[in-house]
Amino acid sequence: xxxxxxxxxxxxxxxxxxxxxxxxxxxxxxxxxxxxxxxxxxxxxxxxxxxxxxxxxxxxxxxxxxxxxxxxxxxxxxxxxxxxxxxxxxxxxxxxxxxxxxxxxxxxxxxxxxxxxxxxxxxxxxxxxxxxxxxxxxxxxxxxxxxxxxxxxxxxxxxxxxxxxxxxxxxxxxxxxxxxxxxxxxxxxxxxxxxxxxxxxxxxxxxxxxxxxxxxxxxxxxxxxxxxxxxxxxxxxxxxxxxxxxxxxxxxxxxxxxxxxxxxxxxxxxxx
Amino acid sequence: xxxxxxxxxxxxxxxxxxxxxxxxxxxxxxxxxxxxxxxxxxxxxxxxxxxxxxxxxxxxxxxxxxxxxxxxxxxxxxxxxxxxxxxxxxxxxxxxxxxxxxxxxxxxxxxxxxxxxxxxxxxxxxxxxxxxxxxxxxxxxxxxxxxxxxxxxxxxxxxxxxxxxxxxxxxxxxxxxxxxxxxxxxxxxxxxxxxxxxxxxxxxxxxxxxxxxxxxxxxxxxxxxxxxxxxxxxxxxxxxxxxxxxxxxxxxxxxxxxxxxxxxxxxxxxxxxxxxxxxxxxxxxxxxxxxxxxxxxxxxxxxxxxxxxxxxxxxxxxxxxxxxxxxxxxxxxxxxxxxxxxxxxxxxxxxxxxxx
Numbered sequence: 264x265x266x267x268x269x270x271x272x273x274x275x276x277x278x279x280x281x282x283x284x285x286x287x288x289x290x291x292x293x294x295x296x297x298x299x300x301x302x303x304x305x306x307x308x309x310x311x312x313x314x315x316x317x318x319x320x321x322x323x324x325x326x327x328x329x330x331x332x333x334x335x336x337x338x339x340x341x342x343x344x345x346x347x348x349x350x351x352x353x354x355x356x357x358x359x360x361x362x363x364x365x366x367x368x369x370x371x372x373x374x375x376x377x378x379x380x381x382x383x384x385x386x387x388x389x390x391x392x393x394x395x396x397x398x399x400x401x402x403x404x405x406x407x408x409x410x411x412x413x414x415x416x417x418x419x420x421x422x423x424x425x426x427x428x429x430x431x432x433x434x435x436x437x438x439x440x441x442x443x444x445x446x447x448x449x450x451x452x453x454x455x456x457x458x459x460x461x462x463x464x465x466x467x468x469x470x471x472x473x474x475x476x477x478x479x480x481x482x483x484x485x486x487x488x489x490x491x492x493x494x495x496x497x498x499x500x501x502x503x504x505x506x507x508x509x510x511x512x513x514x515x516x517x518x519x520x521x522x523x524x525x526x527x528x529x530x531x532x533x534x535x
Numbered sequence: 536x537x538x539x540x541x542x543x544x545x546x547x548x549x550x551x552x553x554x555x556x557x558x559x560x561x562x563x564x565x566x567x568x569x570x571x572x573x574x575x576x577x578x579x580x581x582x583x584x585x586x587x588x589x590x591x592x593x594x595x596x597x598x599x600x601x602x603x604x605x606x607x608x609x610x611x612x613x614x615x616x617x618x619x620x621x622x623x624x625x626x627x628x629x630x631x632x633x634x635x636x637x638x639x640x641x642x643x644x645x646x647x648x649x650x651x652x653x654x655x656x657x658x659x660x661x662x663x664x665x666x667x668x669x670x671x672x673x674x675x676x677x678x679x680x681x682x683x684x685x686x687x688x689x690x691x692x693x694x695x696x697x698x699x700x701x702x703x704x705x706x707x708x709x710x711x712x713x714x715x716x717x718x719x720x721x722x723x724x725x726x727x728x729x730x731x732x733x734x735x736x737x738x739x740x741x742x743x744x745x746x747x748x749x750x751x752x753x754x755x756x757x758x759x760x761x762x763x764x765x766x767x768x769x770x771x772x773x774x775x776x777x778x779x780x781x782x783x784x785x786x787x788x789x790x791x792x793x794x795x796x797x798x799x800x801x802x803x804x805x806x807x808x809x810x811x812x813x814x815x816x817x818x819x820x821x822x823x824x825x826x827x828x829x830x831x832x833x834x835x836x837x838x839x840x841x842x843x844x845x846x847x848x849x850x851x852x853x854x855x856x857x858x859x860x861x862x863x864x865x866x867x868x869x870x871x872x873x874x875x876x877x878x879x880x881x882x883x884x885x886x887x888x889x890x891x
Contacts, residue, residue, distance in 0.1 A: 312710045313868070328712040336703025355711045398707075 271320035295451030304441035331404030341384030389420030477503035576643035582618035635666030676741035677828030688767025696775035751831035769855035795821035
């Protein structure tokens, strides 16, 4: 059974937060939701877990006993220890849920074994985030929704979090993860790119990058006649007309960053 | 400097609650001190005991208001709260039994009787009941217990819930397979215990240090405290549901605590307040707790006299708790019912599909 959103609309007053958004994730798969700040990523995550009512469309989610969620703010109790945080999540599942073994397993794989008596508020950002993911994974959920689990983390901690996600997917969870780091999304099985509450583009990372319209050229300076954006010390220039001219010497293979930039530019041009 | 002033002005303008408090609070204080902060007693209710006294009592000047005579025991008349003063003929001497639990009324009665004697009128023996030395602490301590409950129940509870929201953990709770009522009860239970312990400590220390008597049935006070605490906790939760941060929660809690301190009869006697302000006092839970606590502790009041404060507190507890649970439930389950109310054993594998 797959979970997700079908044509979901969400309004906050006059603002349309999600506009006809589709997003489906199957068991054992990872769906990455990417986009700039304010794109609607957190709203999508909160709709999926039932924290935000929808104004239209359909939400498919399991019952809360089969749902794991990590909010954007991590959702750990800072004045409880690591062990107490995990014990509370386990206890909330009821007396029938024997999660002691699962707790020990997750403490081991998250490298939190040495700090189980430490307050969550005293953990480093990376450790606290791993604790948050472990709390969401604890009940072996059917649907695991993680809202920006890697934001603000160093590359090693980010890799650790993604290792946990791979483990959860291996256990059969359907995973939806929002992130502002587009390079991370390449690790997902499927990607949804949001902008201003709308799906800009969707598919596997490869499908999305191969669907890049036109060609991308590396330049030393900004081209005033064509859309350009900075990458590192240089510029990427988007040439939409590939019907004429020879293949440029500095043509690049676009990555997800480039696709998102190009899609956002095209959308703004269409809207203006 | 002007940049700083401008920045501050903009922030104050946008912080509407603080702005409202800055405007409302002075008006509130003006009303309170103008109409409520009065220690002078405009009326002293007198019940004559026995026919012989009844006719003589009619001669009592203002501020005495003579009510219908009775043959009951004068102290019982005061216990029931039927009068501030009960005058009986004892050993051939008229004796005025004065309710010492109403401090200012009792003091005014003493002065009035002394004035009558000084003006050549009949000499009346005055016996102050329940609080013979007219100790301020005896009148304040029972109400202070209630004030502690208001403080812990409303202020601390609202802060606890708002802190949960600010930390993002309220969202975590909302997604967990817990009933909203479980979260509500679990959230307020520690505050309930702390407030209960506080009440016992305050009343115990008050009795021990200040010699405040405890003459009545502790069970009635316990039941009343329970009802009052439910109301205070409910107000705390209600405050938390409309506060985005702890600063707002503190502001709103103060807006509920301050009128209760000033208008509940804890400091200024209700009977001295202007009618409009007194009716505001009747809408406040601390007013009724105050009546109950003084009635139980000082007067050993019978259940018939405690029925009104207990009934009002029960009504307030039901209304406020219901509102609080409803608001809390709305906050925790904004997307409507899913598997919310299913038994935990049945919840395990129930898929939910929500269609708008």
